[in-house]
Amino acid sequence: MSEAQFSSGGPTFQSQARIKFYCDEDRCIDCHGCDVACKEAHHLPVGINRRRVITLNDGIQGKEKSLSIACMHCSDAPCAKVCPVDCFYIRADGIVLHDKKTCIGCGYCLYACPFGAPQFPKSDVFGSRGAMDKCTFCAGGPEETHSEEEFKLYGQNRIAEGKVPVCAAMCSTKALLAGSGEEVSAIIRHRAITRGSGTPKIPYTWSKAYGE
Numbered sequence: 001m002s003e004a005q006f007s008s009g010g011p012t013f014q015s016q017a018r019i020k021f022y023c024d025e026d027r028c029i030d031c032h033g034c035d036v037a038c039k040e041a042h043h044l045p046v047g048i049n050r051r052r053v054i055t056l057n058d059g060i061q062g063k064e065k066s067l068s069i070a071c072m073h074c075s076d077a078p079c080a081k082v083c084p085v086d087c088f089y090i091r092a093d094g095i096v097l098h099d100k101k102t103c104i105g106c107g108y109c110l111y112a113c114p115f116g117a118p119q120f121p122k123s124d125v126f127g128s129r130g131a132m133d134k135c136t137f138c139a140g141g142p143e144e145t146h147s148e149e150e151f152k153l154y155g156q157n158r159i160a161e162g163k164v165p166v167c168a169a170m171c172s173t174k175a176l177l178a179g180s181g182e183e184v185s186a187i188i189r190h191r192a193i194t195r196g197s198g199t200p201k202i203p204y205t206w207s208k209a210y211g212e
């Protein structure tokens with residue numbers, strides 16, 4: 001599959017490879033199109049950020065890099081391992097989802113997650129947590145697909161419509177890619193060969209997201 005097909009038409013999900021996000025730091029321009037699109041599409045309340053853009057080495061010429069981060073739908077998901085009420089489930093395509101009606105808001109998943117993905121609304125004046133919220137890869141949740149309840153709890157279900165997550169669809173530089181691991185890695189490999197800049201050092205936490 002060519003990059004143009006992938007980026008404009010969305011992933012096909014024909015292969016059974018797990019889905020993945022990848023943010024190409026050489027293309028991210030820190031415009032926040034992805035996180036704004038996410039908040040808007042899913043009607044997220046103030047204080048809930050399923051996706052964030054972070055900048056490393058801010059202001060240092062030649063070393064500044066921005067990255068868009070959300071739940072990475074880990075191959076070996078630590079959040080699912082620590083949840084005391086087993087509210088996580090992993091779809092056949094690798095999307096990691098959870099059931100908000102089962103979640104007790106304990107926060108264990110946040111401590112286990114290497115990417116800081118789980119978000120919590122404050123449920124009352126004493127600061128106790130409401131049900132955890134995180135990126136769904138725009139795949140909704142356990143409620144009936146495209147039901148009012150699914151939208152209210154999890155936001156849009158674009159995957160059921162054969163679309164890419166809205167963040168990747170809105171990324172103007174195609175820094176943020178979403179699709180099967182095979183498709184995403186083929187694009188990144190092609191870019192790396194084209195740039196001829198060698199293999200970047202892989203940050204520690206990425207082994208959790210992409211496996212060994």
Ligand code: SF4
Nearest residue numbers: 071072074079113117
């Ligand atoms: S990024 Fe965090 S919340 Fe998402 S699957 Fe991995 S551990 Fe779970």
Ligand code: SF4
Nearest residue numbers: 083103104106107109
């Ligand atoms: S906050 Fe919810 S999803 Fe996270 S570990 Fe606790 S019960 Fe599970």
